[in-house]
Amino acid sequence: MGSPRNSSPYFLMAFSPYSISPRQTNSVSRQDISSTPRTSCRRGAGRLVLMSTYFPRSDFHEGTTRPDALPSDEGAARMAGAFAFPDFFEYPPYFTIQPTPETQRKQIELWKSLIFRYCQHHKTHVLNLEEVDHPLFSNPRCDRKLSLDARRTLVDALTKGGGAEWLGTGRTRCVVLWRSVASWGEAMHAWACECGHQGAVVTVGEIADPREGPGGDFVGVDEEIVVRAARYLEATGKAALLVGEGGDDTGVKFL
Numbered sequence: 001m002g003s004p005r006n007s008s009p010y011f012l013m014a015f016s017p018y019s020i021s022p023r024q025t026n027s028v029s030r031q032d033i034s035s036t037p038r039t040s041c042r043r044g045a046g047r048l049v050l051m052s053t054y055f056p057r058s059d060f061h062e063g064t065t066r067p068d069a070l071p072s073d074e075g076a077a078r079m080a081g082a083f084a085f086p087d088f089f090e091y092p093p094y095f096t097i098q099p100t101p102e103t104q105r106k107q108i109e110l111w112k113s114l115i116f117r118y119c120q121h122h123k124t125h126v127l128n129l130e131e132v133d134h135p136l137f138s139n140p141r142c143d144r145k146l147s148l149d150a151r152r153t154l155v156d157a158l159t160k161g162g163g164a165e166w167l168g169t170g171r172t173r174c175v176v177l178w179r180s181v182a183s184w185g186e187a188m189h190a191w192a193c194e195c196g197h198q199g200a201v202v203t204v205g206e207i208a209d210p211r212e213g214p215g216g217d218f219v220g221v222d223e224e225i226v227v228r229a230a231r232y233l234e235a236t237g238k239a240a241l242l243v244g245e246g247g248d249d250t251g252v253k254f255l
Contacts, residue, residue: 084119086114095144097153100165108157116155116163120178125222129155130172148172167224179217184225185232187214189239192254201242201251223250 088094088110098104117126118136129151132138138145146154155174158164162180167173188207191214192198207213208221230252233239240253 004163005099009033045054064229083118086124089114089139090142090157092142092144095142095150097137097150108154111154112158112161112163115158115176119176123217123220124176124226125176126173127155128173175228177228178227181232184217184229185236185238188218188226188229188252189217189254192230192239192252198254200240201253203249203251207252226250226252 013102035118057070067070094107098107115136119127128134129148131252133145137151152171153165155164158174158176161168162177164174164176167175192202204223205216206224208223211217213219213221227241227250229239230239233252233254233255234241238255240255242251242253
């Protein structure tokens with residue numbers, strides 16, 4: 001007898017790069033498929049009839065907002081340097097936002113988790129969505145890339161949970177908060193207190209400098225992150241953000 005539905009370690013997602021009727025999509029349900037092959041693909045008369053991809057539940061981090069809450073084992077993954085892409089990145093259907101709400105929700109959760117992990121691994125803070133062949137949004141192995149609208153959909157989903165913020169008005173650049181602003185701010189303040197910087201002004205460049213700054217995640221940190229962390233500390237009475245003329249020499253005065 002199979003495991004109870006709510007404790008099953010697997011779930012099934014059915015996508016198609018072509019249109020899928022609501023009847024087809026709604027027929028997909030969670031089930032125990034631990035002994036089932038990971039993929040099945042059937043074609044008829046030269047067109048894709050259905051592609052069903054099986055993922056371990058660890059690939060779907062429902063409700064996760066930070067990579068430190070993600071499991072370390074991605075299962076079978078595509079390697080690019082030291083970064084492991086999850087299985088779904090190899091399948092063309094995932095590069096098209098699906099029309100059925102429940103299927104789309106699961107798809108977006110997978111992408112959100114990938115964006116957080118990728119940006120944290122590469123210490124990337126700002127994404128340019130107009131970079132057509134960005135390795136996070138394109139896969140030449142399956143000849144697919146997310147459209148600009150699809151990328152915006154994913155960032156919109158991140159912003160709702162506080163995981164990203166749009167930069168400017170064009171909705172083409174965003175800052176990814178794979179570490180919360182509060183966490184950045186408290187870590188920065190703890191470093192300032194430990195190093196005796198209270199009452200002093202430290203520039204953004206010094207904070208990002210591996211020889212002078214807090215180190216760790218702060219090495220090479222983008223100014224957008226430092227500014228947001230400083231504003232958080234300013235709101236809590238722990239620092240003041242000082243912007244130089246023309247936006248140059250931005251500094252943080254720790255209180």
